[in-house]
Amino acid sequence: MSRQARAHAGGTGQAVRHRRQVDNTGVIPQLAKAAREVEAAAQRGRVSPANRTKFQVIALLMREERARARADTEMGDSERQEALKRLDGLASILAKTAARDTSLVTLLQPDAPVSEQARALRKQLLFAGGVDMIVDETPGPEPVKRIVPPEIAERQVVPVSVKSRVRSNPFHAPDLNSRAPAPHYSRLSNWELLGPLLRAFETGAGGGAASMQLPPAPKYDRLSPPALELMPHQIGLLEAVREGHRTFLLADEPGLGKTAQSVLAASVADAYPLLCVVPNVVKTNWAREVARWTPQRTSTVITGDGRDVDGFADVFIVNYEVLDRHLGWLLELGLKSMVVDEAHFIKNLQSQRSRLVLQLADHVRASSPTSAPLMMALTGTPLINDVDDFKAIWQFLGWLEGDKPSQLLLDRLDETGLVPSDPGFLAAARQTVIDLGIVRRRKVDVARDLPAKRVVDMPIELDSEEGSSIRSAEVALTRRLLARYRSLVAASGLEPDTIDPERIRMIARSEVEESKTASKGESIFAMQRRLGVAKAELAAEYTSQVARSAGKVVHFAKHIEAMDIAERTFAELGISYVSIRGDQSSIARQAAIDAFQKDPKVQVAVCSLLAAGVGLNLQAASDVVLAELSWTAAEQTQAIDRVHRIGQEWPVTAWRVVASQTLDARIAELIDAKQGLAARALDGADDEVHSSDSIQVDVIAAMLEEALRTEVA
Structure with a gap:
């Protein structure tokens, strides 16, 4: 050669x-x-x-x-x-x-x-x-064996009771009556399909809400334990499980009972052992929900060392952070179903968290005694920045294999008789994916007894020295961005007063990436933290006013310093409060939640936006104060929906504390703009299409573009 x-x-x-x-x-x-x-x-x-x-x-x-x-x-x-x-x-x-x-x-x-x-x-x-x-006639590589990745092998633990369970049932009998259909030729084999599939959801493809047709709910609820009652929308999903449907992206809005539906779905399908991968903050709540809705089943919560794991339980509950230590024995357990709560946590396909979840899902499909294990992805906010966030969830559900449709999805697309170049393909492809198991219900549609919620901005002025320092830092950042833009324009041979949106975004993306690794100096992340700390006392004082006039309030902050200042302010003002943070034990966190829900003397729950923004029921309050803004619309929605849930009897108001004349105001505007993404993709709304970049990029781009237009004017 x-x-x-x-x-x-x-x-x-x-x-x-x-x-x-x-x-x-x-x-x-x-x-x-x-x-x-x-x-x-x-x-x-x-x-x-x-x-x-x-x-x-x-x-x-x-x-x-x-x-x-x-x-x-x-x-x-x-x-x-x-x-x-x-x-x-x-x-x-x-x-x-x-x-x-x-x-x-x-x-x-x-x-x-x-x-x-x-x-x-x-x-x-x-x-x-x-x-x-x-x-090259050299044989290709052998299929990769399903083993624990070397980088986490030494961290593996195996609870003693799990060893006993595996020894007592070392073989899982195959189901010879139900096999996956053999793959066949598809007219779509030579087409790139993932792009059109995602685009169909990004644009809405002329469709309505992204929710499959569910069977009608029976007249009587025969699934709930005594003294409990399911809502009709919950029963509809369980009827689909009863009829044999086994994959669901359950994207109901927060507060519509996704946990109860998934727990009961496993019972209807008799799909045990069930593995639930959940955020750490809701592990205790999941165990409670299993006991509440399926009292005949046992659950076990998996901790770091696995010391208290019941290897003979029906339901295994593990948080994302310790999954790497328990992957080995979970692969040998013979799982028949898997639920991923807050499934948007796995959107980054390159993260270890996502890789481990997807490896487990592949193993469940390959080794389940039946050909169709129950797989459920739960998230009220499946999209954070872009429709690409769907990819990991679709892979978990078995609808994608890498960057290609699975054989199941390919067969369903074949049935449409269309190819991507045909008119109507996007709408047909979108509906095909929806029918595989996307279930999306909004509160306004299915829970009419739930009150409406509203977000009201509460502008404040930072007239302290720290406020002046923050504004000076914003001015310095803008000058630095302008200098970089002028250099780029000059190098490109463009006119000095050119305003090029693409180059503006190029600089914004670069600034964000550099800020993530910057060890010193003012970055957009540092300024957001400083803003949160600077307005923390004012936000806490406002929360105190609301608590005195309206009752219980949930106070959300993002940074530890802001939470500390809020709690100190409440103590000085004589406001009784509990704290819900990420560094608490599950027992302490649940005790704080119970105190807030049941003790009339507790007026405020001071919550971490990241640690308490998902999975918690805090509907004893009807007012939420967002003392700090998030970088995503989804986190804001999740926080508000800790209060706006089933069981809420009063209108919910979220008071968003915004520092005027700072980047805080820009962040608030962009959060609202990003809300249209999920509406287009899942609810069929025809909102204006906004940038799919992160809010950090959008903020910097807006700052630079405004400065350039001011100069030109």
Whole structure:
């Protein structure tokens, strides 16, 4: 095999190739031709899936050609410079094309998934450029065994009672009557489908609420234990389980009883052992709910060392933080069902938390005695910043395999008779995914006895020295951003007064990434913390006023310093309070919750926005004070919905304390703007499309753009 063929073969890992003596067109002219085709499509305003694939392959081959030109010792300097010059020209074409359709930018990332269609096109372009492909007959790698990853193997613990359970039932009898259907040819096999599927939810695709059709609720509730009663919307989901449905993204708004539905679903499906992966703050509550709704079943809460685990329990409850220590024995337990609470916690596919949850889910599907284990993802806020947040949840449910639809989803899409280029495909694809098990009910639709909630901004002025210091820090940050923007504009050869939104966002994203690792100086994160501390006393004083006039109040803060100041203020003002923080034990946290709910003397619950913003029932109050703002709309919604839940008898008001004339006001505006994302994706709303960037990026971009427009004016 020739030197040139070896230089290019590393691009596939599955093939080697050699250069053949043909005309001197080479690979670069083939790439240039393909790049012009994609550019023309972008100019027409329609970049098809085939052109997206072509765009990615051009970028891949450009990297290979550039690396080859630089490393080829037999290539003359003039020849090398000419090749690099032509490749730079190609890069310019791709950049202009991506500027027209910004969704193409992700395909330029080195770690972007490469589909089979992209690999096939790569071979075609190389062959057209004079490279023969010789298939490597070396066997591919063996399937990866389902073992504990090496990096967490030494942290594994195995409770003694679990060893006893495994020994007592070492084999799980297979179910020979229910097998997964064999895969078959699909007309969609050569299409890139994940992008259109996500886009269908991002745009709403002309559909209504993203909720599957559930069976009607029976006249009588025969599932609830004595003295308890399910609501009709809860019974509808359980009827679907009774009829054989086994995968659910239960995206009901917070407060509609998702925990009860999932606990009872396992009972209806007789899907035990059940594993519940939940935030640490709600582990105790999950155990209570199991005992409440399925008193005939036993549950066990898994702690760090696993000392108190009951290996013979029906329901195993583990928090995300200690899952890595217990993965080994959980893989051997013979789980028949799995519930992930606050499933948006696994949205980052690169995090260890997500990888472990997905590994467990794959194992449950592969080793369950039945072919369809019960899998439920619970979250009232499945989307945080972008529809890409769906991907991890869909993988957990078995609807995706990596960046491709699973065989189940592919078969259902085939049944529509449509392909992505057909009119109506997005709407049909969206409905297909919904019918796999998305259940989304809003309080206004199904719990009409629940009161409405409203968010009222309470502006305050920071007239202290710290307030002046914060405003000075914002001015300094704006000046630094302006200097960076002017340098970028000058380097690009643009007019000095040019206002380019794309370059503004480029600088904003860079500033956010640098701020995450900055050890000193003023960053947007540091300024938000300073704001929270600066307004903490004022916010606590306002909470005290509300508590005296309206009764119990839930006071949310984000930073420990802000919570400390609030509690000190309440003590000075004679306001009785309890504290709910992330560093508490489950017993202490539950005691604080019970005191707030049941003791009329306790007026305020001081809660951590991050540790107490999910899973808690605090409906003894009807007023919430948000002393600090979050970086996501979802966290704000979750916090308010600790009060706005089933059982609430009064209208709920959330008083949002906002520091005027600071970035606090910008954050509040952007949180409200981000609320439209979930409405478009899940509720079928036709709201204006806003940026899918994080709020930090949006804030910095807004600051820079406002400063630029002020200068131009």
